[in-house]
Amino acid sequence: MTYLDHAATTPMLPVAAAAITEQLGRVGNPSSLHASGRAARRVVEEARERIAATYGAAPAEVVLTAGGTESDNLAIKGLYWARRAADPRRRRVLASAVEHHAVLDSVQWLADRQGAAVDWLPVDSAGVLHPETLAAALDDDVALVTVMWANNEVGTIQPIAELAAIARANGIPMHSDAVQAAGVLPLDFTRSGLDAVTITGHKLGGPVGVGALLLRRDATLEPVLHGGGQERDVRSGTLDVAGTAGFAAAVVESAAHREDQAKRLAALRDELVAGIRAAVPDVVVNAESVDRLPGIAHVTFPGCEGDAVLMLLDAAGVQCSTGSACTAGVARASHVLLAMGAAEAHARASLRFSLGHTSTAADVAAAVAAIGPAVERARQAGAQLAGTGR
Amino acid sequence: MRVIAAMSGGVDSAVAAARAVEAGHDVTGIHLALSQAPSSVRTGARGCCTLEDARDARRAADVLGIPFYVWDLAERFRADVVEDFLAEYAGGRTPNPCLRCNEKIKFSAVLDRALALGFDAVVTGHHARLSDGVLRRSVDAGKDQSYVLAVCTPRQLAHAMFPLGRSTKAEVRAEAARRGLAVAEKPDSHDICFIADGDTRGFLADRLGERPGDIVEDGAVIGQHAGAFGYTVGQRRGLALQQPAADGRPRYVLSIEPVSNTVTVGSAEQLSVDQITGVRPVWTVGASPGTSFDCLVQLRAHGRVSRATATVDSAGISVILHEPQRGVAAGQAIVLYDGDTVLGSATIERAA
Numbered sequence: 001m002t003y004l005d006h007a008a009t010t011p012m013l014p015v016a017a018a019a020i021t022e023q024l025g026r027v028g029n030p031s032s033l034h035a036s037g038r039a040a041r042r043v044v045e046e047a048r049e050r051i052a053a054t055y056g057a058a059p060a061e062v063v064l065t066a067g068g069t070e071s072d073n074l075a076i077k078g079l080y081w082a083r084r085a086a087d088p089r090r091r092r093v094l095a096s097a098v099e100h101h102a103v104l105d106s107v108q109w110l111a112d113r114q115g116a117a118v119d120w121l122p123v124d125s126a127g128v129l130h131p132e133t134l135a136a137a138l139d140d141d142v143a144l145v146t147v148m149w150a151n152n153e154v155g156t157i158q159p160i161a162e163l164a165a166i167a168r169a170n171g172i173p174m175h176s177d178a179v180q181a182a183g184v185l186p187l188d189f190t191r192s193g194l195d196a197v198t199i200t201g202h203k204l205g206g207p208v209g210v211g212a213l214l215l216r217r218d219a220t221l222e223p224v225l226h227g228g229g230q231e232r233d234v235r236s237g238t239l240d241v242a243g244t245a246g247f248a249a250a251v252v253e254s255a256a257h258r259e260d261q262a263k264r265l266a267a268l269r270d271e272l273v274a275g276i277r278a279a280v281p282d283v284v285v286n287a288e289s290v291d292r293l294p295g296i297a298h299v300t301f302p303g304c305e306g307d308a309v310l311m312l313l314d315a316a317g318v319q320c321s322t323g324s325a326c327t328a329g330v331a332r333a334s335h336v337l338l339a340m341g342a343a344e345a346h347a348r349a350s351l352r353f354s355l356g357h358t359s360t361a362a363d364v365a366a367a368v369a370a371i372g373p374a375v376e377r378a379r380q381a382g383a384q385l386a387g388t389g390r
Numbered sequence: 391m392r393v394i395a396a397m398s399g400g401v402d403s404a405v406a407a408a409r410a411v412e413a414g415h416d417v418t419g420i421h422l423a424l425s426q427a428p429s430s431v432r433t434g435a436r437g438c439c440t441l442e443d444a445r446d447a448r449r450a451a452d453v454l455g456i457p458f459y460v461w462d463l464a465e466r467f468r469a470d471v472v473e474d475f476l477a478e479y480a481g482g483r484t485p486n487p488c489l490r491c492n493e494k495i496k497f498s499a500v501l502d503r504a505l506a507l508g509f510d511a512v513v514t515g516h517h518a519r520l521s522d523g524v525l526r527r528s529v530d531a532g533k534d535q536s537y538v539l540a541v542c543t544p545r546q547l548a549h550a551m552f553p554l555g556r557s558t559k560a561e562v563r564a565e566a567a568r569r570g571l572a573v574a575e576k577p578d579s580h581d582i583c584f585i586a587d588g589d590t591r592g593f594l595a596d597r598l599g600e601r602p603g604d605i606v607e608d609g610a611v612i613g614q615h616a617g618a619f620g621y622t623v624g625q626r627r628g629l630a631l632q633q634p635a636a637d638g639r640p641r642y643v644l645s646i647e648p649v650s651n652t653v654t655v656g657s658a659e660q661l662s663v664d665q666i667t668g669v670r671p672v673w674t675v676g677a678s679p680g681t682s683f684d685c686l687v688q689l690r691a692h693g694r695v696s697r698a699t700a701t702v703d704s705a706g707i708s709v710i711l712h713e714p715q716r717g718v719a720a721g722q723a724i725v726l727y728d729g730d731t732v733l734g735s736a737t738i739e740r741a742a
Contacts (some may be wrong), residue, residue: 308507311418311459330423330462381506 002318002366006295006356007152007180012246013205013357015253020207020246030239031230040241047248054255055199056188057214063231064244067211068179068200070224072102074213075175075196076146078221078234080110083143083173085222090143092117096129097339100152102198103177104335107146116143120339126290127156127340134163138170145174149181149197153323153336153352154287155296157185164193173219179203179211183254184262184293189214196221199251201243205357206250210243254357265355266294268364272353273297275368280375286337286350295355300342304349304378312374318367321352349382391510392416393551396496397450397458399443401566401573402515402554404450408569409553410513411454417513419451419458422500424467424491425584450571463499470494472584476597479619482648483721486538486691487582492516493541501549511549519555523547525674527730530558537691540725540735544676591620591628603651605631607641612655618646621653623741624661624717631655642717662714668724668736669706675733678702686727687711689718689738700726707736 003011028040045059052059065071076093083090095107097120110116119137123129129147138145145167150157160176167174173195178187183204189197196219200211215221215234223229227236254261276283276299284300301309306322313320323334333347342350353367395407397419410417421444428441444460451458471490478485501512517528518536523544528534542550554562559578566574585593598619605613613631615621625643635641641655666689671678679685680702687698687709697712709724718741726733 307459307461308503311457312507314457315418330460330464332462377506377508381503383506 002363002370004318004320004353004355004359004363004367006359007203007293007352007354008321009202009208010205010356011358012202012207013250013253016201016206016246016250019249020242023242023245026241028241030241031228040239043241044239044244047244050248051212051251054251055182055197055214056190056192058190058217060217060232061189061214063213063215063235064239065211065213065231065235066209066237066240067202068100068177068198069102071198071200071211071213072100072175072177073106074221074224074235075198075215076103076106076144077110077114077224079144079173079175079196079219080114080116081222082220086220089141091115092119092139092142094119094121094134094137094142094145096121096123096147096158098123098127098129098151098153098156098336099146099148100177100179103146103148121147123156123339125341126287127151127154127336128290129158129163131159131162131166135166138166138172142170142172145172147174147176149176149178149187150185150293151287151336152180153334154298154340155180155293156287157181157291157293160194161192168193180293183251183258184265184295186258195219201247201250204250204254206247207243210240210247212247257357261357262294265359268355268359268361269294269297269353271361272355272364272367273299275364276371279368279372284346286340286342295359297353297355298350299353300337300346300350301375301378302346302349303382304375305382306349306351308378308381309351309371309374312377313367313370316370316374318370320367321354323350323352392508393418393511393513394500394504394509395419395456395513396500396515397421397447398515398579399446399450399573399576400515400579401563401571401576402517402559403447404454404515404571404573405562405566405569406513406515406551406553407450407456408454408565408571410551411456413553415513417454417456418509419447419454419456420500420504421447421458421460422467422495423460423462423464424471424495426464426468446573446576450573453570453572461500461503463495466499467491467495467584470499475582475584476594478721479594480598480648481721482618482646484622484719485721486723487584488691489538489541489723492538497542497546497550501546505549511551513551513553515554516552517554517559518552520547520550520552523675525732526555527727527732528555528557533559536727536730536732537688537693537723537725540674540723540732541672542674543672544674547674594619601651603653605629605653605655607635607655615653618648618651618653621646623719629655658716661716663716663718663741664711664714665742666709666711666718666724666738667706667740668709669739671702671707671734671736673734675731679728679733685733686729688725688727689715690722695727706739 028036030041030044048062049059052062093107093116111118149160175196176194177198179200182199195216197214202208223234225236286298333344337347393415395417397403448458471487475485475487516535517533519526527536581588601617604611621643642661644656645654682701684699686695688695698709701708720738722738723735724738725735
């Protein structure tokens with residue numbers, strides 16, 4: 001089995017599994033005042049300190065959550081509500097057009113239900129949001145800016161430091177979803193100039209269901225989840241001791257090997273792209289011209305339906321992704337590619353291969369061997385559909 | 391063989407897929423997404439188009455240990471089935487969308503894609519028998535679906551598998567339970583899958599707009615309607631006529647005339663017809679059995695079967711019923727049988 005969908009989720013690192021296992025037998029709510037509670041609290045706080053140290057944040061700036069979706073919701077809704085409460089004119093939200101659905105749908109909900117006005121900031125054909133685009137959109141009525149650090153589909157890395165500097169110079173809080181960037185790219189929260197950054201465990205070798213919002217100590221936001229106020233009074237819920245320990249272990253481990261791993265993945269990815277080009281000469285490699293995540297190859301096979309290629313590759317033991325799928329499991333034309341100016345048919349003909357820490361040259365060879373026949377087959381089916389009026 | 395099992399999320403298609411697996415085929419489960427905005431959960435008697443149904447199909451595939459994917463055919467379904475449904479009603483005819491779906495979606499779009507992707511056949515949970523290209527009624531007369539399959543050409547049938555035709559519905563349910571398929575007790579679906587609340591007239595009025603016109607009996611206007619498309623030949627209820635018939639007996643819709651937007655009503659006797667003309671014939675068995683032959687005909691899903699004499703010419707099929715039938719609507723299919731074997735079908739154009 002060749003697993004090339006690490007951007008969806010990547011296998012847990014052994015150190016993370018060990019850290020979780022070590023804590024699973026423990027009793028103790030970190031909020032309890034007795035000895036067991038204090039012992040549990042110590043595990044959580046040590047984990048928090050390790051995460052903070054790794055990402056250049058203060059421990060108080062690590063708000064633990066149940067993952068990337070929650071962190072995105074908290075940052076966007078929380079910042080919007082707080083900024084609007086402070087000044088009712090602040091109703092505009094600036095977001096890039098290529099955000100993950102956790103951001104996209106949170107922002108859209110603010111527009112639909114909370115009176116927000118949204119500017120979807122356009123990107124270029126490689127998916128890059130240019131700093132001047134952000135600068136031109138800023139005004140006194142902006143509540144917040146949110147731009148992802150690196151794109152989860154095509155892998156494009158945004159000029160996040162420049163974008164953050166513009167927002168900061170205008171006194172507007174900025175959030176970035178760094179779910180795909182963390183563990184792969186250098187991430188220093190304090191130096192980033194950002195107010196809030198989303199990270200999650202399972203994309204970097206930790207467990208699913210644990211993540212964090214890195215949140216500047218001077219940032220104010222309204223909570224989304226109300227209750228015990230365990231996390232700085234902006235996030236409630238009993239802290240997950242084992243999960244947090246596993247998350248921290250994965251954060252530290254992935255950071256320790258980050259540079260070597262990035263080089264290794266980029267080399268494997270380039271080999272994969274070269275192999276696909278040899279098998280399918282008219283393949284289009286998306287966002288190839290710009291700085292992008294080392295483990296992602298996003299390709300378009302003109303004349304194919306992406307989900308047909310996915311199915312044929314799956315049958316051949318090679319697992320990849322078409323990008324977004326709706327809740328029913330239907331492959332949809334990616335909003336990211338559409339925002340990059342691709343035609344609907346081009347968007348639907350696309351696949352993402354994403355490599356991670358367990359990927360090997362043998363995985364690349366297996367994918368390269370399977371891709372030619374799969375694309376050829378899918379093209380016949382694509383022509384068939386075109387012929388019947390699709 | 392490598393086969394696609396079309397899995398709606400219902401008990402029939404789940405058991406059909408299970409039998410295909412057991413017969414040694416390499417089976418891949420496919421759920422067809424036919425709605426552009428599917429509801430999250432099932433309500434009422436529909437059984438194929440919600441996310442809950444998609445999940446039921448996926449769970450059945452898990453239990454069978456087969457790969458499972460969702461194919462998005464919503465746009466094709468809209469264009470070929472829903473739009474056709476509206477156009478047919480607007481034209482004063484009464485379409486059968488299930489039949490159109492078999493013709494245009496399951497055994498056309500899905501089959502063509504499956505064949506192009508290297509599969510050999512499409513398996514469905516239809517209750518009908520099929521062997522050596524011969525389509526026959528199910529052994530379960532109450533569940534028989536040969537009527538809605540009679541639009542299939544020999545080529546389509548050559549790549550179809552209906553593993554349930556020799557079983558009753560009760561047997562299928564018992565088998566599903568035995569196999570641990572959670573859909574064993576799922577209620578049968580009926581009604582039109584794309585009309586959420588079962589209100590066909592409301593759906594049509596919403597899409598086609600209100601078009602008030604006359605209700606006529608014996609040339610005299612006796613009432614008004616909001617749109618002729620809301621009526622079906624043979625319909626008795628919902629006419630909302632203020633003045634009773636002279637003889638006090640119930641009145642029925644006799645005909646719908648789209649150009650003048652007139653609905654004509656009359657007595658039950660006037661509904662009786664014995665001459666039917668059908669167009670666009672499809673010969674399931676490959677060719678017409680002759681230019682003139684005796685056969686059995688069925689004029690709507692689960693409708694009465696009549697003995698008849700069929701004559702085939704270049705325009706289509708003319709059929710003389712040996713005993714008259716009431717409420718024969720243009721747009722429905724006339725399906726010709728020899729005993730329980732399907733010979734072919736045509737679309738009813740006229741009845742008199």
